Amino acid sequence: xxxxxxxxxxxxxxxxxxxxxxxxxxxxxxxxxxxxxxxxxxxxxxxxxxxxxxxxxxxxxxxxxxxxxxxxxxxxxxxxxxxxxxxxxxxxxxxxxxxxxxxxxxxxxxxxxx
Amino acid sequence: xxxxxxxxxxxxxxxxxxxxxxxxxxxxxxxxxxxxxxxxxxxxxxxxxxxxxxxxxxxxxxxxxxxxxxxxxxxxxxxxxxxxxxxxxxxxxxxxxxxxxxxxxxxxxxx
Numbered sequence: 001x002x003x004x005x006x007x008x009x010x011x012x013x014x015x016x017x018x019x020x021x022x023x024x025x026x027x028x029x030x031x032x033x034x035x036x037x038x039x040x041x042x043x044x045x046x047x048x049x050x051x052x053x054x055x056x057x058x059x060x061x062x063x064x065x066x067x068x069x070x071x072x073x074x075x076x077x078x079x080x081x082x083x084x085x086x087x088x089x090x091x092x093x094x095x096x097x098x099x100x101x102x103x104x105x106x107x108x109x110x111x112x113x114x
Numbered sequence: 115x116x117x118x119x120x121x122x123x124x125x126x127x128x129x130x131x132x133x134x135x136x137x138x139x140x141x142x143x144x145x146x147x148x149x150x151x152x153x154x155x156x157x158x159x160x161x162x163x164x165x166x167x168x169x170x171x172x173x174x175x176x177x178x179x180x181x182x183x184x185x186x187x188x189x190x191x192x193x194x195x196x197x198x199x200x201x202x203x204x205x206x207x208x209x210x211x212x213x214x215x216x217x218x219x220x221x222x223x224x225x
Contacts, residue, residue, distance in 0.1 A: 002160070042201055042215035043158070056212070090157050100146030100165065100205045103213060105157035 002027060004106035006091050012112045015081060021109045023074040023091030029104075031097035032074040034066060035090040037108070043090055049074060050097040081113045117141075118204050120216035127192055127223050135187040135219045137202035145206035147185050148213065149178050152199045161187075161200075192223045 004025045013019050023032065031050050035043035048056035049068040063085075065077040074091055088108045094101040121136045137147070146165055150158035162171045164180040171178050175196065177188040187200055199220045203213040 004157075006157075040218075040220075042218055045212050048212075088155065092157075100163075102146075102148060102160055102163050103203075104160055105150075108155070108157045110155060 002104045004091055004093055004104055006089075006106035006109050008109060009107065010110045010112075012114065013078065013081065014114050015083075017081075018077070018079045020078065021076040021089055021091075021111075023076075023106055024072055025093040025104075025106075026072055027093060027104070028071075029093035029095055030071060031094045031101070032068065033092040033094075033097075033103065034074070034076050035092065035105075037088045037090055043105075047076075048097050055097060078111075081111075083113050086111055086113045118202065118214050118216040120200075120202060120219050122219060123217070124220040125222070127189075127221070129193055129223055129225050130191045132188070132190045132192070134189070135200055135221070136184055137187070137216055138184040139204050139216075140183075141204055141206050143206045144204060146204070147180055148203045148205070149185070149187055150201045150203065152201055152218070154199075158201055189221070192221075194223045194225050197221055197223045 007022045033048050034046040037043045045058050046060045047066045052068045063080050067075040090108045091106040092103040094103045118139045148163050149161040152158045162178040167182045169180050175190050179186045199218045201218045203215045
């Protein structure tokens with residue numbers, strides 16, 4: 001089973017709201033990722049967690065706050081977002097980070113910021 | 115400078131009309147090249163991983179090949195359900211711990 005699940009599927013929020021995106025995998029992977037994807041563009045890496053520790057932050061604004069409560073779960077906390085943050089947010093996982101292991105993606109959360 | 119490009123940007127095929135998509139890369143010390151299929155509004159679906167020049171992998175109507183400079187995704191007798199964006203990603207060289215994705219090829223297969 002190579003399933004990564006994400007909730008919610010769709011999220012609409014105002015610029016003053018606080019919301020969270022959730023991601024879960026049960027493949028025993030030790031690396032988890034957040035990507036942002038705009039329409040007709042490839043995914044852009046935001047964060048990498050390796051063994052539940054943040055290993056890469058691609059200069060993402062502080063209004064995005066990742067959290068890895070355990071090896072199976074990954075959250076992305078959102079606060080005071082801007083309309084330009086509207087995008088498809090993808091979670092992925094792989095056996096290890098810093099290696100050529102295949103990344104498996106979840107279905108994504110479509111975020112709209114009003 | 116390390117780069118990943120894909121061509122064509124968009125491709126329209128008639129059902130049954132075979133073709134190939136290209137992913138070209140300039141990276142020293144490639145450690146892996148990955149092909150994904152992505153339907154609109156959904157997450158990328160893993161297709162193939164290739165690790166060394168000369169390697170080939172097949173799945174149904176798809177075949178991926180790898181040389182030292184590029185990879186091809188061959189689609190044989192495509193069907194309308196093969197319509198999607200096909201993304202390649204590379205790992206290695208100066209990319210550190212990141213996958214770097216190409217811009218993708220949007221494939222439309224007409225019945």
